[in-house]
Amino acid sequence: xxxxxxxxxxxxxxxxxxxxxxxxxVETVEKLKSRKSEPLLHPHHLPETPFAxxxxxxxxxxxxxxxxxxTFFLLPSTQDPCPSPELARYxxxxxxETWDWQYWMVHCYQCSLTQVIKLLNEWHFLALHNLVxxxxxxxLLFWYHYTQFFKHVxxxxxxxxxxxxxxxxxxxxxxxxxxxxxxxxxxxxxxxxYESELEQYVERMPLLCTTGFQSHPAQPQMRDRxxxxxxxSEVLLHEIITQTPIPATFEKQIAxxxxxxxxxxxxxxxxxxxxxxxxxxxxxHRIAQSQTEFPFYxxxxxxxxxxxxxxxxxxxxxxxxxxxxxxxxxxxYWKARTAxxxxxxxxxxxxxxxxxxxxxxxxxxxxxxxxxxxxxxxxIQVLLSVEDAxxxxxxxxxxxxxAGYKVIVPAWWTPQGWRRAKVRMQAKGRKSKGGNKxxxxxxxxxLIDYQYELSINGETVSPKEWEQLxxxxxxxxxxxxxxxxxxxxxxxxxxxxxxxHKNENPELSLIDLMKLxxxxxxxxxxxxxxxxxLSTMLNQLNDKSQLEVLPDPKxxxxxxxxxxxxxxxxxxxxxxxxxxxxLADDMGxxxxxxxxxxxxxxxxxxxxxxxxxxxxxPTLLIxxxxxxxxxxxxxxxxxxxLRSYLHHGNDRAQTIDTFxxxxxxxxxxxxxxxxxxxxxxxxxxxxxxxxxxDEAQNIKNPSAAQTKAILKLPAQHRLALTGTPxxxxxxxxxxxxxxxxxxxxxxxxxxxxxxxxxIQKNNDRIKSAxxxxxxxxxxxxxxxxxxxxxxxxxxxxxxxxYCNLTKEQASLYEAVVKDILKQLNEVEGIxxxxxxxxxxxxxxxxxNHPMQFLQDESEFSPERSHKLQxxxxxxxxxxxxxxxxxxxx
Numbered sequence: 103x104x105x106x107x108x109x110x111x112x113x114x115x116x117x118x119x120x121x122x123x124x125x126x127x128v129e130t131v132e133k134l135k136s137r138k139s140e141p142l143l144h145p146h147h148l149p150e151t152p153f154a155x156x157x158x159x160x161x162x163x164x165x166x167x168x169x170x171x172x173t174f175f176l177l178p179s180t181q182d183p184c185p186s187p188e189l190a191r192y193x194x195x196x197x198x199e200t201w202d203w204q205y206w207m208v209h210c211y212q213c214s215l216t217q218v219i220k221l222l223n224e225w226h227f228l229a230l231h232n233l234v235x236x237x238x239x240x241x242l243l244f245w246y247h248y249t250q251f252f253k254h255v256x257x258x259x260x261x262x263x264x265x266x267x268x269x270x271x272x273x274x275x276x277x278x279x280x281x282x283x284x285x286x287x288x289x290x291x292x293x294x295x296y297e298s299e300l301e302q303y304v305e306r307m308p309l310l311c312t313t314g315f316q317s318h319p320a321q322p323q324m325r326d327r328x329x330x331x332x333x334x335s336e337v338l339l340h341e342i343i344t345q346t347p348i349p350a351t352f353e354k355q356i357a358x359x360x361x362x363x364x365x366x367x368x369x370x371x372x373x374x375x376x377x378x379x380x381x382x383x384x385x386x387h388r389i390a391q392s393q394t395e396f397p398f399y400x401x402x403x404x405x406x407x408x409x410x411x412x413x414x415x416x417x418x419x420x421x422x423x424x425x426x427x428x429x430x431x432x433x434x435y436w437k438a439r440t441a442x443x444x445x446x447x448x449x450x451x452x453x454x455x456x457x458x459x460x461x462x463x464x465x466x467x468x469x470x471x472x473x474x475x476x477x478x479x480x481x482i483q484v485l486l487s488v489e490d491a492x493x494x495x496x497x498x499x500x501x502x503x504x505a506g507y508k509v510i511v512p513a514w515w516t517p518q519g520w521r522r523a524k525v526r527m528q529a530k531g532r533k534s535k536g537g538n539k540x541x542x543x544x545x546x547x548x549l550i551d552y553q554y555e556l557s558i559n560g561e562t563v564s565p566k567e568w569e570q571l572x573x574x575x576x577x578x579x580x581x582x583x584x585x586x587x588x589x590x591x592x593x594x595x596x597x598x599x600x601x602x603h604k605n606e607n608p609e610l611s612l613i614d615l616m617k618l619x620x621x622x623x624x625x626x627x628x629x630x631x632x633x634x635x636l637s638t639m640l641n642q643l644n645d646k647s648q649l650e651v652l653p654d655p656k657x658x659x660x661x662x663x664x665x666x667x668x669x670x671x672x673x674x675x676x677x678x679x680x681x682x683x684x685l686a687d688d689m690g691x692x693x694x695x696x697x698x699x700x701x702x703x704x705x706x707x708x709x710x711x712x713x714x715x716x717x718x719x720p721t722l723l724i725x726x727x728x729x730x731x732x733x734x735x736x737x738x739x740x741x742x743x744l745r746s747y748l749h750h751g752n753d754r755a756q757t758i759d760t761f762x763x764x765x766x767x768x769x770x771x772x773x774x775x776x777x778x779x780x781x782x783x784x785x786x787x788x789x790x791x792x793x794x795x796d797e798a799q800n801i802k803n804p805s806a807a808q809t810k811a812i813l814k815l816p817a818q819h820r821l822a823l824t825g826t827p828x829x830x831x832x833x834x835x836x837x838x839x840x841x842x843x844x845x846x847x848x849x850x851x852x853x854x855x856x857x858x859x860x861i862q863k864n865n866d867r868i869k870s871a872x873x874x875x876x877x878x879x880x881x882x883x884x885x886x887x888x889x890x891x892x893x894x895x896x897x898x899x900x901x902x903x904y905c906n907l908t909k910e911q912a913s914l915y916e917a918v919v920k921d922i923l924k925q926l927n928e929v930e931g932i933x934x935x936x937x938x939x940x941x942x943x944x945x946x947x948x949x950n951h952p953m954q955f956l957q958d959e960s961e962f963s964p965e966r967s968h969k970l971q972x973x974x975x976x977x978x979x980x981x982x983x984x985x986x987x988x989x990x991x
Contacts, residue, residue, distance in 0.1 A: 104148070104156065104235060105129040105188045106225055108213075108242040110334040111173065111314040112325075119266060119286045122337055124218045125173055125210035125314060126225075128153060129189055129239070142318075144175075144206040145182050146189070153209050160236065161225060169212050176313035176322055179204040186310075188237050203322045205315075215341040219253060222246045227863040230831055241310040248303055250865060252335060255296055258504070261339055263364040264290035265374065265382045285374045287363035289339050292386070304328045397423050398450040400461045402502060403431075403510040404486075404494060406585045414491040417483045418475065420458065421508060422449035432458075433482040461507075468505055469498045492578045512585065616640070616879065642675065643879035649675055655702040660740045662699055663894045665884055669696040670703060672882050673821070677792075682820040682842040684798065686883035689825045689979045690899055691891075694733065697794060697823065698740045701770060704791075705744075718791050720747075720768045722815065725796035727774040728972035731904035733796070734772055749773040749781070750906075758784035775800050775808045782811040792819035797975065799824055801841060802834040804850055813841060825979045827881060832858040835877065842880060905968040907949070914948045914955060950991065 107129055112122040128148040143149070148156055150170050157163040177183040178201040184190075190197050213221055226246045229238045238246070255261065266286045304327045312325040344365055356362040360382065363372055401419035420435065422428040428449050435446060447454055462481060466472040475484040486494065499509045557563055561582065563571075571579065572594050579586055642648045652671045654662050662670060669685060673696070676683045687693050701721060708718065725733055730750055737746045747768040754777070755761035761784045765771050778785060793815050795801060801809040820842050828835050836853045839846055847853050857873050860866035884891050907915060922941045929937060947955035951967040964971035973989065980987045 103131050103189070103192050103237065104160070105186055105192075105237050105239050106229065106242050107186070107239040107310065108210075108245060109311040109314050110245070110330060111316055112330070112333050114316050119288065120333065120337075122333060123215070124213040124245070124334075126213060126221075126242070127173070127175075127208045127210045128156060129186055131189070131193065140207060142174075142205060142207045144177075144208045146185065147208045150209045153211070157211060161228060163211070163221070165211070166214075170209050171212060172207050173210040174205045174207055174315045174318045175310070176203050176205050176315075176319075176324065177310075178202075179206070186239055188239055192237075205318055205322070207318075215338060216345050218338060219249045222249050223863050227859070230862060239310070240308045244303075244306065244308055244311060248331070251299060251303070252338070255291060255293065255335075256339070256342065258293075260293035260296055260504075261289050261291050261343075262386065263361050264288050264386070265360070265379050267379050283376065285372055285379055287360065287366070287372055288336070289343055289364060290386075291335060291339065300328070300331065303331060307331070396451065396457055396461070398454065398457075399423060399426070399508045400458065400465065401429065401508040401510060402465075402499075404491065404499075404512060406491070406512050410488070410579075413485040413487060415483050416472075416475075416486055416494065418462070418481055419510075420450055420454070424449060431482070432480075436480040436482065465502060465505070465507055468501055469494070488578050495578075616643075616876070639679070640879075643679075643681075646672055646882060652703070655699055655706050657706060657743055658699050658702045658740060659742065660695065660699075662696070663692070665891050665894050666692055666696050666699070669882060669884075670699045673697075673700045674703060676880070677819045681880065682822075683880045683882060684822040684824065684827055684838055684842060686824055686827045686881055688885045689976065689985075690901075691884060691886065691895075693823050693825075694736050694796075695740060697821070698737055698744075701737075701744055702741050705769070719789050719818075720765055721770050721792045721794060722785070722788075722790045722817070723770055723772045723794045723796065724775055724778055724812065725772065726800065726971070726975065727776060728905050728968040728975065729796065729903065730772055730774055731906050735902075735904050737770060744769040746770045746772060749777060754781075755784075756781070758787055761785075762788070775812075778815075779808045779811045782814060786811075786814045786816065788816075790815065790817040792821060793817040794821045794823065795841065796823045798822035798838050798841075799826060799834060802831075802837050804833070804837045804840060809837065809841075813844070827883070832862055832873075839877065839880070847876065903972060905972050908966055908968060910952050910966055911948055911968075914952055915945060918944050918948065 105128065106126065108124060108126040110122060110124050112120050115121075129144075129146055130148055131146070133145050134143065134147075134149065153170060154165055157165055178198075180198055180201055183204070183206050184197055184201055185193060185195065187197070222242070222245060225242070226238060229236045264287070266288055268284050270282045270284060307327045307330075309324065312327060312330060348365065353362075356365070399421040401421050403417045403419055405415040405417060407414060418432040420430055420432060428446075430446060435443070438446065451457065459476070459481075462472060462476055466476065471484055471486065471490060475481040495511060499511060503509050646668065649668065649671050651667050652674060654667065669687070673683065673685070685693050685696065687696075704718070723733060727750075730748060734746055734748055737744055745768050747765050747770070749755065749761075749764075749771055750773060755764040761781075765788070773781075773785075793812070795812065801812060803809060822838050822842055824838070827838060833850070833854065836847050836850060836858075840850075848856065857869055860869040861873065886892070886895060918941060922937065925937060926934060944955060949967075949969060951962065951970050953960050953962045953966070964974050977987055977989075
């Protein structure tokens with residue numbers, strides 16, 4: 103096991119502008135063999151040579167010369183440094199209650215500053231995919247999450263050019279007038295949101311982040327958390343900005359300015375005067391000045407003209423901070439009578455007019471076109487061309503918002519009112535070919551008619567009109583009396599897509615329609631419009647609350663709770679459409695009971711004939727070995743009329759003929775994941791009504807032999823049961839869906855490229871939303887903390903789980919029983935009772951685990967005890983769901 107640790111360590115210098123580096127090191131299980139030459143060398147870390155190999159082979163890092171350096175960390179220690187919490191959990195050891203602080207030397211990799219965010223992303227992603235060998239320490243995990251937040255600071259331009267000042271006194275005897283100073287250019291984060299978020303990160307920072315030093319300090323010390331984060335942010339910000347190429351035209355514009363000095367990668371003192379620094383301070387103060395000091399907001403309202411030939415109006419308005427509903431155009435304010443003005447001044451402040459002109463002046467530095475409105479002593483608005491309006495909407499409005507002003511844009515520019523150009527798909531359902539009346543009107547195989555159209559804001563646009571819009575020069579055009587923003591290159595792609603597909607065979611399956619609605623086609627966003635019946639069906643798939651709740655099956659020996667009724671109804675509806683789903687309720691909410699209810703419901707719905715009920719094939723239920731007996735007991739309890747066959751053990755059917763005879767009258771066949779792989783030859787030769795996989799995370803590895811075997815099984819329906827559809831990797835979800843609806847999420851490599859890497863590595867929210875839209879119709883997940891569920895839950899659920907003995911346990915159990923039977927014949931009275939009690943304890947130990955009975959040095963593994971195996975599975979599921987668990991033995 104390798105635990106990745108890392109933190110930011112500033113340089114050991116007293117310079118005003120202090121540099122630093124991000125350092126990575128690795129904690130291991132193995133202990134270094136010899137440390138005589140370096141007694142302070144951390145005994146459980148990767149030294150230079152194996153560390154270099156690990157970096158290149160496991161973390162895929164290209165190592166520059168001298169990038170691995172010795173560094174010192176202050177760590178809790180006894181004789182050796184205490185293991186990190188991550189390593190302690192892996193080794194199953196308790197951390198000591200008392201310790202001393204001691205410095206230890208570790209070999210660290212110095213990360214390239216411009217690559218820090220990228221490397222943290224990659225290491226986090228690699229650790230998710232290799233939890234058996236690599237884990238992320240709390241310190242490195244903290245910096246990963248902080249850099250995810252820091253990216254938003256960069257993307258939203260929450261920083262300004264800055265000057266750093268420090269006074270230098272050459273001698274204590276010299277007067278203050280003889281003091282000198284140094285000034286350095288740089289960059290500074292300026293955002294109230296950043297400051298509030300920073301406080302939370304300071305509280306969450308692990309102590310280990312603060313204990314790293316480039317050289318051995320004389321005394322134990324830790325760095326101040328907030329100073330450390332600010333320093334990391336400042337250095338990283340400067341490095342990223344100065345290493346980003348800038349256009350030559352912009353470089354000419356900023357020549358001989360403060361901004362030009364800030365863009366220089368080398369940090370050197372500049373010959374700025376104290377007056378220049380004070381001017382910068384005043385400028386910074388004006389930018390940072392919170393408008394909470396003023397009792398009003400300055401607002402800019404952009405108004406689009408009715409006639410495209412008329413100019414756009416950017417109207418100046420004022421809004422009361424105390425009551426934002428009081429918003430007045432400045433034109434109305436200037437025209438107001440004395441009494442009305444006095445009323446408004448109570449809201450805006452008595453010095454409103456003076457402060458208003460100052461605020462307009464500040465805003466004019468951000469958007470110079472505002473100066474045209476200040477040519478009068480009673481400013482009310484500025485007029486803009488369509489090109490100016492486009493620039494304002496795309497580039498300026500959000501900058502003014504960030505600076506504290508309020509910007510009101512036309513409704514059609516907002517996300518809710520945006521008039522987008524789209525390719526629209528008109529879809530309507532029809533019966534599948536061949537007129538199979540036994541199928542429902544819609545099913546996975548049923549064909550759906552469709553045709554593509556070009557549309558803007560839901561209105562069909564002819565190809566000729568579309569081409570005219572594509573060829574227009576403006577980004578904002580008036581189309582059919584409404585203003586529309588155009589992305590001409592994207593519209594050209596849509597036109598080519600429409601021309602390519604307009605003559606194709608206009609039919610597709612239901613499942614293909616669902617994919618197109620979520621993902622689009624050929625990179626083109628589609629607006630899917632369905633007829634009423636198709637729309638109702640898709641709405642019910644996406645919103646389970648719209649489903650009709652079916653009554654309890656009459657022959658079910660038990661009563662379904664309200665949420666369980668909805669679960670059984672969902673299973674019925676999904677299967678009626680020929681679709682396959684995943685029941686992912688929390689542990690303890692009765693997934694098995696709902697599945698058994700569906701078995702009963704299915705058979706009750708069969709048409710009765712004079713002779714006998716029409717037969718359907720049996721269901722194959724695949725579960726971990728530890729719960730096979732439990733499933734059989736559950737079926738006997740809730741549906742004793744169902745005939746179940748347990749395919750397990752040495753006496754199981756092992757040829758296709760004996761197997762067919764064994765299951766001839768069965769409704770449910772229960773077997774284990776292990777036996778699927780061993781007996782696939784005749785299991786795959788049987789036609790099943792459905793395949794149910796319990797603890798579906800057992801097929802999360804798509805390349806595993808048992809997963810491949812399960813995919814070969816033929817069935818009308820498939821159902822996955824799990825409390826954790828995604829444990830660590832999104833590929834877990836793909837593997838489950840590859841079983842349920844093969845091909846729906848694409849091939850494995852395609853899924854990794856389209857979803858897993860963008861979501862888990864890059865936090866792509868758009869891809870995450872698309873994936874959610876794709877899988878949501880096929881997953882039903884309820885949690886015990888859901889307010890809509892809590893009222894349905896009992897105060898306590900008591901459930902007995904039956905676990906079979908392993909061969910080793912059965913052998914030991916039988917030997918103990920035989921031995922006690924012999925001894926009991928030779929004793930009587932109190933000695934006989936004592937021997938019986940001792941034997942019961944031995945049998946209990948055997949049932950727990952052979953090692954507990956044998957008291958030897960043998961392996962304490964779940965494979966030797968189905969009871970321990972099932973307990974481990976339950977604990978893992980509880981931890982994955984964030985629950986607590988108490989184990990009494």
